[in-house]
Amino acid sequence: MPILDDLIELQKLEGIKTINLNKKDEISYIIKKISLKKTAKVKEIDNIKEEIHINEVELKDLDLSVESIRVKIKQNEAVLFSGKITSAKEVAFKSQEITNMKKHISEMEDKSLLLMETMETQQTQKKVKEQELNSINTELTTQESLLPSLIYNDEELITDLKEKIPQDILREFYYLFKDKGGYAVVSLKDNLYCGGCGVNVPGKSQLLIQKRELVRCESCHRFLYNYR
Numbered sequence: 001m002p003i004l005d006d007l008i009e010l011q012k013l014e015g016i017k018t019i020n021l022n023k024k025d026e027i028s029y030i031i032k033k034i035s036l037k038k039t040a041k042v043k044e045i046d047n048i049k050e051e052i053h054i055n056e057v058e059l060k061d062l063d064l065s066v067e068s069i070r071v072k073i074k075q076n077e078a079v080l081f082s083g084k085i086t087s088a089k090e091v092a093f094k095s096q097e098i099t100n101m102k103k104h105i106s107e108m109e110d111k112s113l114l115l116m117e118t119m120e121t122q123q124t125q126k127k128v129k130e131q132e133l134n135s136i137n138t139e140l141t142t143q144e145s146l147l148p149s150l151i152y153n154d155e156e157l158i159t160d161l162k163e164k165i166p167q168d169i170l171r172e173f174y175y176l177f178k179d180k181g182g183y184a185v186v187s188l189k190d191n192l193y194c195g196g197c198g199v200n201v202p203g204k205s206q207l208l209i210q211k212r213e214l215v216r217c218e219s220c221h222r223f224l225y226n227y228r
Contacts, residue, residue: 002212003165004185004225007173010161011185017152018182024150027143034140041133048126055119062112069101069108076101169214176222185223196222 079085080094110126162170176184186195188209193200197220205215205224 003169004212004214004223006161006165007169007185007223008225010158010165010173011177012156012181013161014177015182017158019156020150020152024147027146031140032137032145034143038133038136038140040131041136045126045129045133048122048129052119052122052126055115059112059115059227062108062115064104064107066112069105073098073101073105131167172221173223178223180195180220183222185225186217188224188226191226194220194222194224196220214226 006124070144076094077097080098085091098104130180147208165173183196186208188201189195190195191200191206194217197217199217199219201209201215201224206226209224209226212225216222217224
């Protein structure tokens with residue numbers, strides 16, 4: 001196989017490799033962004049869970065306090081109506097004490113109701129955040145599933161081609177490949193012009209190109225070839 005054909009094949013393989021690497025970098029960047037979004041969402045959910053837990057503990061404490069005060073009210077009412085208290089002043093004191101405890105219970109029940117409403121809102125928020133997290137996980141899985149298809153498996157072919165091409169030509173090829181955006185070898189346009197820069201190719205050079213010999217554009221220095 002002429003060196004020119006090796007260069008054409010090498011350019012094709014290196015082009016695919018470059019595209020795959022660029023796509024891999026792009027997807028890896030997207031995955032990183034999604035992962036950061038996932039971490040933030042998990043933190044949001046954890047914060048809501050912590051708030052719910054704090055409210056649950058406070059609600060339980062309120063329930064225990066209410067129950068304790070109710071016991072005290074029953075005890076005071078038992079004493080009040082037992083007939084053992086004869087002093088009007090003491091009766092008034094006990095009655096006021098019972099009234100104050102009932103008022104305290106009412107305040108704590110209002111607070112408990114507010115806590116339950118808050119927790120209901122928090123549970124709704126948590127559910128929404130968890131749904132958002134599920135969507136993020138789906139998006140992350142989709143992007144991660146694309147990576148295996150971008151694993152480049154033709155490195156051995158590239159190595160074989162590079163071994164067949166003289167080192168000086170190989171160096172020029174890779175210089176042009178990088179400098180000319182992946183197009184170190186280009187075909188003639190209309191059999192007359194360089195497919196890279198559009199400069200007219202001399203007739204003598206055209207004949208050599210037809211013979212698959214190495215010819216470079218006098219302007220952009222790319223290697224030239226023609227379709228058979």
